[in-house]
Amino acid sequence: MVATPMVAGAAVAAAALAGRYGIIAWHAFKARPSIPRIRRFYEGGFQASMTRREAALILGVRERVVAEKVKEAHRRVMVANHPDAGGSHYLASKINEAKDMMLGKSNNSGSAF
Numbered sequence: 001m002v003a004t005p006m007v008a009g010a011a012v013a014a015a016a017l018a019g020r021y022g023i024i025a026w027h028a029f030k031a032r033p034s035i036p037r038i039r040r041f042y043e044g045g046f047q048a049s050m051t052r053r054e055a056a057l058i059l060g061v062r063e064r065v066v067a068e069k070v071k072e073a074h075r076r077v078m079v080a081n082h083p084d085a086g087g088s089h090y091l092a093s094k095i096n097e098a099k100d101m102m103l104g105k106s107n108n109s110g111s112a113f
Contacts, residue, residue: 046094055098067103074099 019069047054056063059073077095 050097050101052101055101056096058095070099070102
């Protein structure tokens, strides 16, 4: 019978310590410096005629990049937005147009839509 109050006291002490460390961790979490996003994706509508800057933003590459990087970026973005996988036909056409623009195959006729 003497052990019951000691077990209850130990449980209360453990709960108090856990609460204290939880509060300290919460304050440390709130006080941490905000880390800027490393990668930003293209946000916003499309321009009337695709520019090289817009094409680079859509594919997530720099404006001056080798053809292999453009093809790799196109493949990565197209896998995420392909119409057969539930993506949009319009976005797929814009992604293809961006690839053509970056590879110099564009005639500035715009997308099919």
